[in-house]
Amino acid sequence: MNLTLKxxxxxxxxxxxxxxxxxxxxxxxxxxxxxxxxxxxxQLIEKGEEPVAFDHDCREGICGMCSLYINGEAHGPDRGVxxxxxxxxxxxxGDTIYIEPFRAKAFPVVKDLAxxxxxxxxxxxxxxxxxxxxxxxxxxxxxxxxxxEHADRAFDAATCIGCGACVASCKNSSAMLYVSxxxxxYALLPQGKVEAEERVQSMVNQxxxxxxxxxxxxxxxxxxxxxxxxxxxIARMNREYFKAKASTKD
Amino acid sequence: xxxxxxxxxxxxxKFAMALSALFLMIFLLQHLTINFTAVFSPETFNELSHFMGxxxxxQFIAQxxxxxxxxxxxxxxxxxxxxxxxxxxxxxKRNSGGANSSWMSRNMIYSGxxxxxxxVLHFIDFWIPEINYKYIEMNAADPNRYYSELLxxxxxxxxxxxxxxxxxxxxxxxxxGFGSAFQSIGQNNKYIDGLKKFGVIYxxxxxxxxxITAVVLYMNAH
Numbered sequence: 001m002n003l004t005l006k007x008x009x010x011x012x013x014x015x016x017x018x019x020x021x022x023x024x025x026x027x028x029x030x031x032x033x034x035x036x037x038x039x040x041x042x043q044l045i046e047k048g049e050e051p052v053a054f055d056h057d058c059r060e061g062i063c064g065m066c067s068l069y070i071n072g073e074a075h076g077p078d079r080g081v082x083x084x085x086x087x088x089x090x091x092x093x094g095d096t097i098y099i100e101p102f103r104a105k106a107f108p109v110v111k112d113l114a115x116x117x118x119x120x121x122x123x124x125x126x127x128x129x130x131x132x133x134x135x136x137x138x139x140x141x142x143x144x145x146x147x148x149e150h151a152d153r154a155f156d157a158a159t160c161i162g163c164g165a166c167v168a169s170c171k172n173s174s175a176m177l178y179v180s181x182x183x184x185x186y187a188l189l190p191q192g193k194v195e196a197e198e199r200v201q202s203m204v205n206q207x208x209x210x211x212x213x214x215x216x217x218x219x220x221x222x223x224x225x226x227x228x229x230x231x232x233x234i235a236r237m238n239r240e241y242f243k244a245k246a247s248t249k250d
Numbered sequence: 251x252x253x254x255x256x257x258x259x260x261x262x263x264k265f266a267m268a269l270s271a272l273f274l275m276i277f278l279l280q281h282l283t284i285n286f287t288a289v290f291s292p293e294t295f296n297e298l299s300h301f302m303g304x305x306x307x308x309q310f311i312a313q314x315x316x317x318x319x320x321x322x323x324x325x326x327x328x329x330x331x332x333x334x335x336x337x338x339x340x341x342x343k344r345n346s347g348g349a350n351s352s353w354m355s356r357n358m359i360y361s362g363x364x365x366x367x368x369x370v371l372h373f374i375d376f377w378i379p380e381i382n383y384k385y386i387e388m389n390a391a392d393p394n395r396y397y398s399e400l401l402x403x404x405x406x407x408x409x410x411x412x413x414x415x416x417x418x419x420x421x422x423x424x425x426x427g428f429g430s431a432f433q434s435i436g437q438n439n440k441y442i443d444g445l446k447k448f449g450v451i452y453x454x455x456x457x458x459x460x461x462i463t464a465v466v467l468y469m470n471a472h
Contacts, residue, residue: 069342071344072342072344098344169350171338171347172334204260204261205259208260213336213338214263215264216330216356217426217433218355218426220350231433237261238264241261242436245262
C-alpha cells in the first residue's frame with residue numbers, strides 16, 4: 001500500500017506545531033497502525049530526521065497507552081479497538097491519513113502525537129480506590145455475597161483502560177465516561193459503597209478542576225471507546241452525585 | 251476534601267439544564283393544545299385564550315416561572331457552550347463527528363439560537379402587544395378578540411415561513427434534547443428505550459402540530 005500521512009509535528013509543549021506530509025510506500029495491509037508508524041520512523045531516522053513521537057506500550061489492546069486521532073476518530077475508523085489493534089487493511093491504497101494527537105485542554109501535547117494524560121491519574125487519586133488494609137488480613141472474597149448482575153456491571157465498568165478516547169471524541173472534551181466508569185465499578189459493589197458519597201464528589205470536583213468539558217450526551221464516547229463502556233455509567237454517576245449532594249451535611 | 255456547590259459542578263449544571271428543559275417540554279404540550287383548538291374551533295380558542303390571559307395564577311405565577319425557565323435555559327446553554335469550547339482550545343484538522351454522533355446532538359447551540367431568534371419574533375408578535383393591551387393601555391377585557399388577532403398575524407406568508415423554519419429547528423433540538431434530559435437527571439434504565447421512542451414521537455408531533463396550526467391559519471386568513 002502507498003499512503004500519504006498528514007501528521008501533527010510539535011517540538012515540545014511550548015512550540016506551536018503544524019501538520020506535515022509524509023508519503024510512505026510498501027505498507028503491508030497486515031501491519032498494525034503502530035507498526036506502520038515504526039516503518040515511517042525508521043525511514044526518518046535513516047534520513048537523519050527527527051522520528052515522530054507517539055505513545056505505545058503493550059501493543060495488545062489492554063494497557064490504554066496508545067492514542068492518536070486518525071482520520072477524525074479516536075483510535076481510527078475501526079470499532080472496539082485501540083490504535084495498536086487497528087490494522088492497515090482498514091485503509092485503501094492511495095489514502096491520505098490524518099494523524100493528530102488527542103485534543104483537550106486537560107491533555108496538553110508533550111511532543112508530536114504524545115499527550116499528557118496525567119489528569120486521569122489525578123482524578124483516580126482523588127477517590128478511585130477503597131480504603132482497606134490489604135496487608136495479609138483480607139477476608140475471603142466469596143464471604144461477601146454480590147448480586148451477579150451488579151458484579152457483571154461493575155466488571156464491565158472496570159474494563160476501562162483509561163486511554164482517553166472518550167475525551168478525544170467528545171466535542172466538549174468531557175471526561176465523564178472515564179470518571180463514571182471508575183465511579184461505577186466501586187458504587188456497584190459492597191466494598192465501594194462505604195466511601196461512595198465522598199468518592200463521587202471528590203472525583204467530580206477533580207474532573208472539573210482539570211478543565212474537562214460538560215457532557216452533551218452525544219454518545220460519541222461510547223461509540224469510540226475501545227472497551228465499549230456504556231453511557232449507563234454516566235447516568236449512574238449523575239445519580240450517585242445527586243445522592244451524595246443531597247445527603248452530605250458539610 | 252473540598253466540596254463545591256452542586257450548581258457549580260459540571261453535573262449540577264447539566265441537571266439544572268435538564269430540569270428547565272423538562273419544564274419547557276411540558277409547556278410546549280400545553281401551548282400546542284390551546285393553539286390547535288384554533289384549527290377547528292375559534293370559539294374554544296377564544297375561551298381558552300381568555301382564561302389564560304386573565305387568570306391570576308396563570309398570569310402572575312405560571313408566566314413568571316415560564317419566563318424564568320426560558321431565560322435560564324438559554325443562559326445556562328451559553329455558559330455550558332463557552333466552557334465546552336474552552337475545554338478544547340486547539341481543534342482537530344480533521345474530525346468525523348458524523349461517524350459517532352447525530353447532527354442534532356452536536357449542534358444544540360445552533361438549533362437553540364434559531365429558537366432564540368424565533369422567540370424574539372414571537373414576543374414582538376404576541377407577547378409585547380398583549381402586555382401593552384392589558385397592562386399599559388389598560389383596555390377592557392375582550393373575550394372574543396384572540397382568534398381574529400391570531401388570524402391577522404398569519405396573513406403574512408413570510409411570517410408563516412419563519413415560523414415553520416423555527417419549528418423544524420425545534421424538532422431537531424427536541425430529537426436530541428428529550429432523551430438527553432433524562433440521561434442528565436440520571437435516568438438510564440430499563441425504561442430509557444421506551445422513553446426515547448416516546449421522545450421521537452413527541453419531537454415530531456409537537457412541532458408538526460404548530461406547523462399545521464400556522465398553515466391552517468394562513469389559509470383561513472386568505
